[in-house]
Amino acid sequence: TKEDFDLAAIYVSDAQYNRNIYFDTSPEAVRLYLRYNHWLPQVLLYFFILLDLSLAVFEDPAVIPLPSWATMLVELLCLLVFTIRIVHYAKVIPREKFWKDAKNICIIVIIVLTLVDMIIYGSLKASDYDGVRWSRVLRPLLLVNVTEGRQLSHVSQVSHLSHPSQLSHLSQVSHPSQLSHVSHLSHPSQLSHISHLDTFTDLRRAFRSIRNALPQIFYVFLLFMFSLLIFSLMALKLIGKRGLTTINGSPYFTNYLEIIFDLYVLVTTANSPDIMMPAYNASYFFAIFFILYILINNYIFMSVFLAVVYNNYKYHLKEEVRQLVRAKRHKMVRAFAVLQDQREGREPAVNQANWNQLVRLVQPDAATLTESCWSKVAFVQLADLLNIEVITLKSRPHPLQSLCPNLYQSAPSRLLCKLVQHRAFVIVYDLIILVNAVFIGLDEKNTLIANSEWAFLSLYLLEILLKLYVFEPRAFFSKHSFWNWFDTIIVISALIATIVNSSMTSAGIYTNRQILDIILILRVLRLIRVVDSIKRFRTIINTLIRIGPAILTFGQLILVVYYVFAMVGMELFKNKVKFYGNSSDPAKAYCGNVLLKGTDFAQLNYCKNNFNNVVSSFILLVELTVVNQWHDILPLNASHRNIFVAFVLEAFFVEY
C-alpha cells in the first residue's frame, strides 16, 4: 500500500541522514512526520532562532536602538514559531517518549520563562521601573536544543573537478555489493579514512561529550591547583624572606595570596619576565625555580589538559558512532520488514518493483539499480548506497552532448576540451593570478591599472565558462566542489560590484566607499585560488575543508558560551567604560570613568573594549579568549592582583 511505502521510505531516509526520532507508526503520525522533516520548516526554524539571537543588537544596550515594544513583538513571533514546532514534534512521537526527553522539557521551560520575563519587564517598564531582561541568557540554549541537524557528518569528499581523471573510469553503480569496490576505485584514500574523520556536527552531542569529560578535567585542574599552591609556598619561603622589592619599590613575594595570583598569571606567560626579574636580579638560582614552574605548569599541565579532553572526546565519539550504526541497521531492518514478500520455504526478499518505487520516493535522481530481488543483507546497505550521489552525477554525459552531439564531438570542440583539461591551462591561470596580485599591490589611481581590472575579470569569467563547457555542470557544481563554488561566487560578485561601481562613477554619483571595499576584498580573495594548484597545499586545504563541519560545530558552541557571557556582561558593566570616538570631551582621556584615570587601560586607548553593546561585548570576549594580556584589557589598576575570577569580581571592584 501507499502507506507502507511512505513508512519504509521514512525509515530509509532516517537511516540515510542519521535521524534518531522514535515516531508513531500510525498513518496520521507518519504524514505529520514527513512534514516535520521537510527542509522548509527546518530552515525557517533556524532562521527564527538566529532572529531571536540577533535581537540583542536592537535591545538596550543596543548597537541600533529600537523601541522595546518592537523587539518584544519579534520575540513573541519567534516564541510562537518555537511553540508550533514543539507541538508538531509532540504529535509525531508517542506521548510518553515526548515527556521523557529532557530536550523537550528544556524547550518548554525556556519558552515559559521567556514569556514570564517579558511580562515582568513590560509591566516594570509601564510603571517606569528599570527591569533586567534576564531570560536573554536562555536564548542560546534554544540553539542547542531545538536544532536537529545531522548527528554525524560522514566524509564523502571528492576532490574537485580540475582533476577528473580520478572519477573517469567509473561506470553506473548497479548493485550494492559493488559499493565497496566502486568507492575503492573512485577515491580510495578518502573513503578508507571514513571511520577516523567522523565528526560531531550535532551541538547537543558536542555539549554532552564536554560534560562527560568534566570530572576528569576537574581532577587535572585540582592537581594543577595543588602544584600552584606548592610552588607558591616555596616562593614565599625561599624568596619572600630576602627583602626584595619590585620595580615600583613594593615588597616582592611576601603575601601568599598575591604569590598564588602572580604565579597563576605566569602560567599564561602574561607577566613574564617581569614577575621573575627581581628574584633573578638577586640570584641566578631563582631563575631555575621560575623555569621549572613554567615547565611543569605551562607545558606539562596544559598538555595533560589537552590529552584528557581529547581522549574523552574520542572515546565518546566512538561510542556514539557505534550507537548510530546500530540504529541505522535497525531502521533498515524495519523498512525491509514493511516491504518484504513472505513466500513459503524461501528467504524473505524485496522484489524489483517495490525496490524501484522505494528508491524513487527516497531519492528521485538516484541511479537505477538492476537486480530482480533484494535480500535483507543487500537491502540494509541501501542507506549508504544512496549517499554516494557524486559518483552517479559524475558519470552523466554533458548536456551539450545530448543537445548537439555533432558539434560537441567535432574536432575543434574536442581540442578545446583537451586544452582546458591540460596542466598548462592551470599554469597559465596561476600566472594570470600572480600578475593580478602585482597589479593589486600597485597604486589603483593609475588609470591603466584601474582598467586592467576589467581584463582580469573577463579572463576569470572565461575560465569558468570554459570549464562549464568541458565538465558536466551538475558535477561541476556538486556539493563537494568547494573551489568551483568559490571561484564562481567570487568572480560573479566582483563582476556585479565592479559594474555597479563604474556605472555609479560614470553617472557622476559619489563613489560608495563600502562598494570599493567589497570589490577590493573580492579581488584579494581571488588570489587564494593559486593555493589549489600546488598538490601539497591542496592536501592541507582539503583536510581543513573536511574538518570544516566540526569546526563549525565548535564555532556554534563558542557562540553559545559567548552569548551567555555577553548578556551577563552587558547587564553588569554597560556604560561603565565609554568610548568617545573623535569627540574632544575631556572624559575621553579616562574612558568616562574616573576610576580609570591614569591606568594603562585608558592610556593605551582601550576604551572601545567594553560591554556597551552586543558587538563590543563579543569582540571583547574574543580578545579575552585569544590574548593572554588580561591585565591590560580588564580595566583594573596596574598591580592587577584581582582578576582571578575576572568577570564576577570586576563588578565589585570597579563600581559596587
Next chain:
Amino acid sequence: TKEDFDLAAIYVSDAQYNRNIYFDTSPEAVRLYLRYNHWLPQVLLYFFILLDLSLAVFEDPAVIPLPSWATMLVELLCLLVFTIRIVHYAKVIPREKFWKDAKNICIIVIIVLTLVDMIIYGSLKASDYDGVRWSRVLRPLLLVNVTEGRQLSHVSQVSHLSHPSQLSHLSQVSHPSQLSHVSHLSHPSQLSHISHLDTFTDLRRAFRSIRNALPQIFYVFLLFMFSLLIFSLMALKLIGKRGLTTINGSPYFTNYLEIIFDLYVLVTTANSPDIMMPAYNASYFFAIFFILYILINNYIFMSVFLAVVYNNYKYHLKEEVRQLVRAKRHKMVRAFAVLQDQREGREPAVNQANWNQLVRLVQPDAATLTESCWSKVAFVQLADLLNIEVITLKSRPHPLQSLCPNLYQSAPSRLLCKLVQHRAFVIVYDLIILVNAVFIGLDEKNTLIANSEWAFLSLYLLEILLKLYVFEPRAFFSKHSFWNWFDTIIVISALIATIVNSSMTSAGIYTNRQILDIILILRVLRLIRVVDSIKRFRTIINTLIRIGPAILTFGQLILVVYYVFAMVGMELFKNKVKFYGNSSDPAKAYCGNVLLKGTDFAQLNYCKNNFNNVVSSFILLVELTVVNQWHDILPLNASHRNIFVAFVLEAFFVEY
C-alpha cells in the same frame, strides 16, 4: 665452548637492550665488544661529554673565570677520551661498516676541527690577538652522536608498593609461553598499551624524525606565509587608505613590510590588542578582519603545524619499532644458531644445561626456568622474558622471613604487617602531611614550630622503616618504584641537612642560608607525596612518569639547540648589555649601552637578560622560547619592527 656462550650471551643481551651494533664475531672482537658495552666506560663517556659541555661556564665570557690553558687542558682530556672510545668502537666492528656510518665520521671530524680550533686560538692568544673559539658550537653534536643509549624505552612500569595486591597472586615464571599470561595477570592495563607508549630515548633518532618531518612542515609554513601576505595586502588596501594613526601619532598600516611584520607578531598575540585598536576605533568591521586573521593564522595553522609534526613523528616511530623488533628476532635467532643441538630427524633445540648457563651469563639474578629443552620459538622470547625482573623480584620472601621465621610469623608481627598495608595507614600519613603543610606555612621563628620539624621527620622515617619491615626491600627499591625512592631520598636528605644545621647552630657557627634553603625545599617537596594517595591523581602522575624518558630526550634535544644558540649569541652579543646589580653607576639606568637609553628594556630593569655568560644565555633563551613578548626582551627600540630573524639581525642593528 666458552666463546660460543659469550657470543650467544652478547646476542641475547643486545636483543634485551635493543643495541644495534654489527660487531665482528671473532673471539678477539667479541671480548672487546663485551668491554665496550660495560657500564663503566659508558658512564665515563657521558661524564666527559658533560664535562666538555660545562667548560662553557669557565671559558670567556665566563660565570667563573678560569685561565684558558686550564680549560683547554680539560678539553684535551675530553678529546682523548672520545678518541679512545671511537678507536675501541672501530676495533669492535668490521672496518667497512665503520667508515660507512656517518656518525663515526661526524665524531672524527668534530675531534679534528676542535683540535684545529684550539691550535689556532692558542697561537693567536700567544701572539696577543683575540680569537673566537668557534668549535664550541660543535660540542653538543657529540652528545647526539657519541651516546649510544637504549633506542626505545619499553614500558614495564609497575605501580609502586603501597598497592601490592596487584602483584600478590604471581608465582615464579617457569616458561616463556606463560609470559603473555603472566604479564596479563600482573598489570594488564599497563602491558596492553606497550605498543602505544614506546618512546624514543635515542637522541639521534629524535633528530632524524624531526629532519624527516621538515619538508611537510615547510609546506605548512609556506601556506602560512601566503596567508600572511594575503592578509597584509588586504590590510594595506582596506585600512591603510583611511589615514588612521597609531597611539603615537605615526601613520597606521601604510607600509606593506611593516604590516607583514605586525601581523606576524600578532600570531604570537604579543601585540594584541594594541595593533587592532586604531582600526577598531575607526569601525567595528575591522575587528572582524583581525578576529578572522587570528582564527586562521593562530588557531588553525598552529593546529595544522602540530598535527603535521605529530603525524610524522608517530609514523617514523612505528617504522623504527618495526625495524627494532625485526633486529631483535634476528639476534635471538643467531644466538639460537650458536647454541642449538643438531640432532638428526629432530627439530633443532637448546638443551637445559646450555640454557641455564646462558641465562646465568646474561642475567645472574634472573628466575630459574625449568624446562628440559627449548624450541626456537620459545628461545626467541627469552629477551622479553628477561626484562620482567620486577615480577621475579616481587615473589621473593622477605629476608627477615628467612633470618628469623618464628619472630616474623608471630601474631604481633603479622598484625603490624596488616596495619601497615591497611588503607587507614595511608590516610593517617596523609593527615600528618596536611598538618605539616600548615606548620610550614606558619612562621618558623616560633620555637614550637621549629621543633615540630623533628617530630615530622621521625614520623616519616618511621613510615619508611615500617614499609621496609613489611615489604621485600629489593622490591621496595626496585627500578620503577618512583614514590618509594622519592620518599626515602627526600626524608634522608632532610634528616642529614637538619642535623648539620642544628649542630652548626648549637656550636654557635653562623647559620648557612643555603642549608636552610635546602631544608625548606625538601620540606615542601615532601608534601607532594599526598598526591599519590588519591587514585585519580596517581593515574595522571603515573602517566607523566611513564612518558618521562621521552620528555628527557626532548630536554636533551632542547639542550643541544640552546647550547648552539648560546655559543653563537655569546660571541655576537657578549657585554653589549650589562647588569650592574646594586652598584650606583649611572650606566645602570640604560644597562651600560647608550643605545638602550629610554627603552622599555632598560626601564623594566631587564638588564640581566643578556648573553654575557652561558647561564644568562640559557635563561634568556628559555624566556624567548616560553614567552611571546619578544619585543619586550630583545633590546630594540619601541617600534620593534626589526626582530624578524632576531638573533642574526640584532648584531647589525645595535652595534655594527
